[in-house]
Amino acid sequence: MxxxxxxxxxxxxxxxxxxxxxxxxxxxxxxxxAGYAPFDVMKALFNGIFSKPKNIANVIIKxxxxxxxxxxxxxxxxxxxxxxxxxxxxxxxxxxxxxTGLSLNFPPFLQIPIIILAGCLAGALLGGIIGSLKAKFGIxxxxxxxxxxxxxxxxxxxxxxxxxxHKPNSSNTYTINENGFTTLFxxxxxxxxxxxFLKEHSLISEFFLKTDFNIGIFLAIILAIFISFFLFKMTKxxxxxxxxLNSQAAEFAGINIGRxxxxxxxxxxxxxxxxxxxxxxxxxxxxxxxxxxxxxxGFNGLSVALIAGSSxxxxxxxxxxxxxxxxxxxxxxxxxxxxxEIINIMIGTIVFFIALAKFIxxxxxxxxxxxxxxxxFNKF
Amino acid sequence: MKISxxxxxxxxxxxxxxxxxxxxxxxxxxxxxxxIHAILGENGxxxxxxxxxxxxxxxxxxxxxxxxxxxxxxxxxxxxxxxKIGMVHQHFMLVDNxxxxxxxxxGNEIANKLGIINYKKARNEILKIVKKYRLDVxxxxxxxxxxxxxxxxxxxxxxxxxxxDILVLDEPTAVLTPMEISGLIKxxxxxxxxxxxxxxxxxxxxxxxxxSEFCTIIRRGEYIxxxxxxxxxxxxxxxxxxxxxxxxxxxKDEAKPGKTVFEIENLHVYNERKISAISGLCLKVRAGEILxxxxxxxxxxxELVEAIMCLKKVKSGVIKINGKxxxxxxxxxxxxxxxxxIHEDRQKRGLILDFTVSENAILGKYKLRPYSKNNVxxxxxxGKLTKKLIENYDVRPKDCQNSLAxxxxxxxxxxxxxxxxxxxxPDLLIAVQPTRGLDVGAIESIHRILIxxxxxxKAILLISLELDEIINVxxxxxxxxxxxxxxxxxxxxxxxxxxxxxxAGGKVGANARKNS
Numbered sequence: 048m049x050x051x052x053x054x055x056x057x058x059x060x061x062x063x064x065x066x067x068x069x070x071x072x073x074x075x076x077x078x079x080x081a082g083y084a085p086f087d088v089m090k091a092l093f094n095g096i097f098s099k100p101k102n103i104a105n106v107i108i109k110x111x112x113x114x115x116x117x118x119x120x121x122x123x124x125x126x127x128x129x130x131x132x133x134x135x136x137x138x139x140x141x142x143x144x145x146x147t148g149l150s151l152n153f154p155p156f157l158q159i160p161i162i163i164l165a166g167c168l169a170g171a172l173l174g175g176i177i178g179s180l181k182a183k184f185g186i187x188x189x190x191x192x193x194x195x196x197x198x199x200x201x202x203x204x205x206x207x208x209x210x211x212x213h214k215p216n217s218s219n220t221y222t223i224n225e226n227g228f229t230t231l232f233x234x235x236x237x238x239x240x241x242x243x244f245l246k247e248h249s250l251i252s253e254f255f256l257k258t259d260f261n262i263g264i265f266l267a268i269i270l271a272i273f274i275s276f277f278l279f280k281m282t283k284x285x286x287x288x289x290x291x292l293n294s295q296a297a298e299f300a301g302i303n304i305g306r307x308x309x310x311x312x313x314x315x316x317x318x319x320x321x322x323x324x325x326x327x328x329x330x331x332x333x334x335x336x337x338x339x340x341x342x343x344x345g346f347n348g349l350s351v352a353l354i355a356g357s358s359x360x361x362x363x364x365x366x367x368x369x370x371x372x373x374x375x376x377x378x379x380x381x382x383x384x385x386x387x388e389i390i391n392i393m394i395g396t397i398v399f400f401i402a403l404a405k406f407i408x409x410x411x412x413x414x415x416x417x418x419x420x421x422x423x424f425n426k427f
Numbered sequence: 428m429k430i431s432x433x434x435x436x437x438x439x440x441x442x443x444x445x446x447x448x449x450x451x452x453x454x455x456x457x458x459x460x461x462x463i464h465a466i467l468g469e470n471g472x473x474x475x476x477x478x479x480x481x482x483x484x485x486x487x488x489x490x491x492x493x494x495x496x497x498x499x500x501x502x503x504x505x506x507x508x509x510x511k512i513g514m515v516h517q518h519f520m521l522v523d524n525x526x527x528x529x530x531x532x533x534g535n536e537i538a539n540k541l542g543i544i545n546y547k548k549a550r551n552e553i554l555k556i557v558k559k560y561r562l563d564v565x566x567x568x569x570x571x572x573x574x575x576x577x578x579x580x581x582x583x584x585x586x587x588x589x590x591x592d593i594l595v596l597d598e599p600t601a602v603l604t605p606m607e608i609s610g611l612i613k614x615x616x617x618x619x620x621x622x623x624x625x626x627x628x629x630x631x632x633x634x635x636x637x638x639s640e641f642c643t644i645i646r647r648g649e650y651i652x653x654x655x656x657x658x659x660x661x662x663x664x665x666x667x668x669x670x671x672x673x674x675x676x677x678x679k680d681e682a683k684p685g686k687t688v689f690e691i692e693n694l695h696v697y698n699e700r701k702i703s704a705i706s707g708l709c710l711k712v713r714a715g716e717i718l719x720x721x722x723x724x725x726x727x728x729x730e731l732v733e734a735i736m737c738l739k740k741v742k743s744g745v746i747k748i749n750g751k752x753x754x755x756x757x758x759x760x761x762x763x764x765x766x767x768x769i770h771e772d773r774q775k776r777g778l779i780l781d782f783t784v785s786e787n788a789i790l791g792k793y794k795l796r797p798y799s800k801n802n803v804x805x806x807x808x809x810g811k812l813t814k815k816l817i818e819n820y821d822v823r824p825k826d827c828q829n830s831l832a833x834x835x836x837x838x839x840x841x842x843x844x845x846x847x848x849x850x851x852x853p854d855l856l857i858a859v860q861p862t863r864g865l866d867v868g869a870i871e872s873i874h875r876i877l878i879x880x881x882x883x884x885k886a887i888l889l890i891s892l893e894l895d896e897i898i899n900v901x902x903x904x905x906x907x908x909x910x911x912x913x914x915x916x917x918x919x920x921x922x923x924x925x926x927x928x929x930x931a932g933g934k935v936g937a938n939a940r941k942n943s
Contacts, residue, residue, distance in 0.1 A: 280803055280804055280806075281802050281803055281804065282793050282794055282799045282802050282803070282804060283802060285786070285789075285793050285804060286793075288782075289779055289782070289790065292779045292780075292781045292782060293775070293778075293779040293780065293781075295775050295776050296775065296776050296777060296778060296779050296790065297779070298738065298758065299736070299738070299758065299768070299770060299776040299777070299791075300758075300762075300790040300791035301757070301758040301759035301761075301762045301791055302758075303757070303758075303759070
């Protein structure tokens with residue numbers, strides 16, 4: 048009985064749940080201290096996420112990009128690199144998707160893959176720069192990533208203000224051509240028969256009509272499964288994991304360190320770029336706008352990967368969780384007037400406790416040893 | 428034995444458990460003042476645990492400690508230091524980019540009221556100790572620039588600076604060259620002459636014979652015996668340690684060498700500092716022969732292995748396997764040409780500690796059929812291979828297939844690596860320090876495996892710093908000095924003293940300079 052408890056407590060997932068619980072608990076303390084009733088806040092948060100099908104759909108939409116950037120970070124982490132550049136790669140992907148989506152106008156079955164490919168390539172380009180600088184000159188990826196994040200940021204603003212793309216009297220570009228939209232049933236749901244059908248099925252109607260529910264989440268799930276398969280079942284994934292855990296032994300076993308570092312960052316970059324492209328094709332306003340600060344789609348990916356313990360499948364759950372908090376947080380602000388910073392503090396606290404949660408198995412170990420010892424003493 | 432002030436340390440009925448593992452079971456020890464006392468046992472026998480209890484790193488579950496007949500409770504290393512006990516660990520605890528003086532005074536700084544450290548005073552005091560015990564340490568050198576042997580002396584110096592009377596050395600010779608070992612033994616004698624007591628933890632029989640007066644033997648957490656070293660032979664001590672008779676000499680038949688498999692001609696290689704590390708080295712290994720390379724550490728052994736493996740650029744010269752040149756290609760090409768290497772650093776180069784045993788079993792051959800097909804790993808074939816390795820090479824525990832490699836003991840990690848490299852069916856097997864840090868039982872079985880492979884007609888290149896190992900196992904012995912093979916012996920004409928002389932460059936004087 049005790050041993051089973053010890054075993055469950057030592058599982059990483061238990062630590063994660065304890066961390067989430069502690070994060071919420073401490074956020075509640077902060078709320079109470081700031082003069083808000085924690086219970087009301089949690090209720091508003093819960094309702095914000097689950098009260099209507101529309102909200103659930105929006106949580107999923109909000110989660111999709113951070114699940115994918117989370118996959119990018121988790122993947123890079125498994126290969127021994129810290130891809131803090133997911134933010135820049137995401138921006139690069141969205142810029143490339145916007146440019147191709149505006150400049151080309153093929154039928155959807157061509158247009159969509161071309162836009163997505165462009166996004167992936169743009170992300171891969173940034174990742175490739177990071178990877179090759181590390182492979183060739185040993186420059187740490189965190190430094191180059193931070194620099195490239197800013198380059199991507201300003202490049203994006205440059206593109207927004209280019210005459211060819213800038214929509215007059217706005218702070219954004221034109222909307223990409225409709226053939227590139229990946230919103231589900233985009234044409235059908237605004238057609239006459241679609242409207243008629245949806246009128247009869249109010250639940251589904253809310254899900255699709257009132258939101259930009261798109262193919263992104265399905266791609267994210269497929270991608271997570273594929274990355275898992277790639278890392279754990281394929282020879283290339285084996286090589287990259289070996290590199291991540293012990294590059295010297297990997298080198299000794301005939302694995303080319305430089306080349307594989309580059310591959311790893313190319314893949315991680317293209318995953319983040321994909322996330323950027325899917326946001327452009329999937330959700331309104333289907334364009335990019337002048338950024339005054341980072342939108343955190345990549346940085347939230349870091350939290351997603353951390354909460355998931357770098358498990359690709361885990362990124363789906365942690366991405367949805369974080370997306371829920373981010374989306375539901377807006378309701379807390381609207382209904383109770385709590386500043387949105389509180390939600391950010393809560394997310395921060397959870398991530399903090401997850402970093403601390405590595406100690407839980409150690410504590411459990413210590414506690415259980417104590418138990419065994421005192422049991423032996425009782426026997427004698 | 429009675430508790431008496433004549434003994435520097437007496438431990439009685441020490442019991443310690445880690446979880447369900449009984450590390451020590453009612454172990455006792457009596458160390459006479461002013462002697463060198465060895466604690467002998469195989470890896471994992473509990474000798475380090477016993478001393479960690481004395482030093483306050485661990486607390487015993489049961490048992491008592493007496494210092495000079497007085498009962499003490501040592502809860503932390505601070506208490507141990509207050510009782511004038513010092514310990515030098517196997518892995519040194521020095522700050523690399525601090526000087527020797529800074530490292531020694533760390534935690535014991537002499538400072539004025541403003542908190543400004545009086546380095547001059549500290550330095551003078553250190554020099555006094557250096558002179559007294561002839562330690563040969565430069566107090567102003569940075570740790571990163573001095574040899575391992577000198578780092579160890581810094582550790583000893585630090586203990587002496589704190590005024591200790593009892594010095595515990597944990598496996599002090601594991602990292603030292605033969606010359607440094609004899610230097611260390613001299614220092615230990617200097618200490619006992621001054622009335623200090625030295626306890627050394629080791630599993631090397633030869634060093635016990637040459638250094639200690641008494642020896643306490645521990646086997647699997649149980650106290651076995653305490654003997655007067657002078658009256659016992661190495662074989663007798665070894666038998667007590669492992670619990671059965673051991674053979675220190677390896678039996679083997681005469682080698683029947685065939686054609687030359689591997690050849691190096693006029694090899695030149697630079698080291699990291701762009702200084703010539705190998706200059707004009709030539710050697711040949713024939714099928715069915717073990718070529719042993721003897722030499723003091725740092726004479727080009729590391730660069731030789733790295734050059735063969737294509738981890739390091741060859742400046743000029745030729746490396747040929749089965750007539751094919753492989754220098755300056757890639758590691759992958761070397762592996763494809765049937766060269767398998769057992770690297771000296773098993774945890775850094777040999778294994779991925781956070782991979783499972785079966786993931787490690789396919790390191791270097793995951794691309795081959797049947798272990799993978801169309802880039803997808805075949806788990807059932809990998810499992811079969813792992814089971815075969817565990818069975819054939821006696822890796823323990825038997826059900827470790829899915830445990831992480833870091834959970835295995837050193838000897839079992841090494842057996843896994845050796846098994847993996849041999850099942851590559853190499854034409855040339857390179858074994859670099861294959862028994863480093865292993866206990867007698869594991870050493871015996873590794874030597875047996877190497878000889879079996881030789882008898883199957885493999886060419887084997889054995890590189891080791893342990894001269895005994897080379898003389899015992901190799902059929903032909905080549906001495907490496909300053910990046911060149913300066914002398915070759917056949918096994919029956921090799922004499923430890925003569926080979927040792929060549930290891931020092933043929934001149935005794937040169938040797939002393941090199942190791943000072």
